[in-house]
Amino acid sequence: xxxxxxxxxxxxxxxxxxxxxxxxxxxxxxxxxxxxxxxxxxxxxxxxxxxxxxxxxxxxxxxxxxxxxxxxxxxxxxxxxxxxxxxxxxxxxxxxxxxxxxxxxxxxxxxxxxxxxxxxxxxxxxxxxxxxxxxxxxxxxxxxxxxxxxxxxxxxxxxxxxxxxxx
Amino acid sequence: xxxxxxxxxxxxxxxxxxxxxxxxxxxxxxxxxxxxxxxxxxxxxxxxxxxxxxxxxxxxxxxxxxxxxxxxxxxxxxxxxxxxxxxxxxxxxxxxxxxxxxxxxxxxxxxxxxxxxxxxxxxxxxxxxxxxx
Numbered sequence: 001x002x003x004x005x006x007x008x009x010x011x012x013x014x015x016x017x018x019x020x021x022x023x024x025x026x027x028x029x030x031x032x033x034x035x036x037x038x039x040x041x042x043x044x045x046x047x048x049x050x051x052x053x054x055x056x057x058x059x060x061x062x063x064x065x066x067x068x069x070x071x072x073x074x075x076x077x078x079x080x081x082x083x084x085x086x087x088x089x090x091x092x093x094x095x096x097x098x099x100x101x102x103x104x105x106x107x108x109x110x111x112x113x114x115x116x117x118x119x120x121x122x123x124x125x126x127x128x129x130x131x132x133x134x135x136x137x138x139x140x141x142x143x144x145x146x147x148x149x150x151x152x153x154x155x156x157x158x159x160x161x162x163x164x165x166x167x
Numbered sequence: 168x169x170x171x172x173x174x175x176x177x178x179x180x181x182x183x184x185x186x187x188x189x190x191x192x193x194x195x196x197x198x199x200x201x202x203x204x205x206x207x208x209x210x211x212x213x214x215x216x217x218x219x220x221x222x223x224x225x226x227x228x229x230x231x232x233x234x235x236x237x238x239x240x241x242x243x244x245x246x247x248x249x250x251x252x253x254x255x256x257x258x259x260x261x262x263x264x265x266x267x268x269x270x271x272x273x274x275x276x277x278x279x280x281x282x283x284x285x286x287x288x289x290x291x292x293x294x295x296x297x298x299x300x
Contacts, residue, residue, distance in 0.1 A: 001214035004205045007261045011221055015253045018229045022249065025233060026242065075240040146242050 026076045027148020033074045039067040039139040039155050041084065047118065049130070049167045057130040059123045059162060065101065065139070066114040072143050073108040080105040081142040086123055087156070088135035098123050100137075132164040204262040213267030220260040228252025 001007050047060040065084060072080055083102035090096055100119040105111045140154040209217075228249055236245025 001217045002209055004261060004263060007217055007221070008257070010218075011225075011253070011257055011261060014221060015225055015256075018225055019249065022229055022233050022245065026236075026245070029237060075237065075242055 023147040027145060030074050030076055030143075030145065030149065030151065033071075035071040035153075037067065037069045037072055037141070037155065039065070039069075039157070041065050041137045041139070041157050043137075043160060044116075046163065046167060049163060051128055051166060052124070055128060057125040057128050059130060060118060061100070061123070062116070062118050063101065063137075064114065064116050067112075067139060069105060069111040069141060070108055072141065073111060074143075076145050076147060077108075078144045078146045079107075080111065081144060083140050085138050085140060086135050086160075087138050088130075088133050090125070090127065090129040092127065092129075096126070097138075098125075130162050131166070133162045135160050135162065204264070207263050207265075207268070208271070209263060209267045210270045210272055212270040217260045217267060221256060224252060224256045224259070228256070 001010065042064040043061050044064055045062040047062060049059045050057070052058050063084070067082070069080055069082065081102065081104055084100050085097045086100055087095060087097050099121050100123055101115075101117065102120065103115075105113075136156045136158045137160055138154050138156040141152065143151045145151075229252070232245045232248035232252065235248055236242060
């Protein structure tokens with residue numbers, strides 16, 4: 001501690017180490033949050049359901065997505081990334097997940113929402129397996145922290161079925 | 168030191184004399200040049216004090232910042248309180264304040280040192296020759 005430069009360096013190093021510790025504690029505090037989000041999805045309309053020229057099935061929906069994700073937010077939350085995936089089984093794949101819509105929720109105030117939209121991303125199968133197919137619409141979320149560990153979870157909504165014939 | 172070069176020894180004494188002035192205790196609020204806050208000497212007690220003056224305030228501010236941020240639910244508040252703590256701590260322990268030199272080291276005058284013989288470096292080659300004989 002004998003010179004100006006030495007003390008300035010010691011202060012900065014110790015200061016940054018303590019900052020790292022504070023960030024670790026802040027991330028750890030997220031474990032004490034027990035979230036209870038809710039969500040509901042309705043398929044309002046099937047806009048079209050066709051087999052594409054290359055042989056793959058494609059379907060377009062109009063969806064109404066309602067959710068309350070307020071309890072996901074903590075003091076250490078930067079934003080919540082949420083997406084809706086259609087999940088179904090085919091002879092070739094045990095699980096197919098196709099993302100239909102996603103969004104970024106920046107604050108707690110925006111986390112209680114409803115949205116009426118067509119699917120943002122195309123629902124295309126690997127093949128021609130969608131006629132009469134039962135599928136889930138699962139809402140996934142990633143709670144992105146300001147510092148530290150990211151938490152991810154989902155709610156699966158079951159009971160959806162595609163028509164037996166193309167429209 | 169058997170050289171009788173008067174110019175060299177008088178300049179050394181002058182240098183020693185001017186150095187002595189730095190080790191006189193100064194009152195706390197005397198006028199400081201900014202260069203003195205960067206380069207003037209600091210004693211051992213002062214260094215220990217500087218280290219404690221860094222560790223304790225930083226840890227206290229960190230604890231205060233975390234608790235306040237957590238209770239208010241504001242990450243930004245935590246960072247701002249801690250940043251204020253770092254700046255405050257840097258102001259009290261980084262510059263070379265005079266209170267860091269309250270137990271100054273008294274170096275020996277060169278005129279005193281000249282009265283005593285300097286230790287001679289050990290000559291290993293010479294020793295070997297004498298033992299053979």
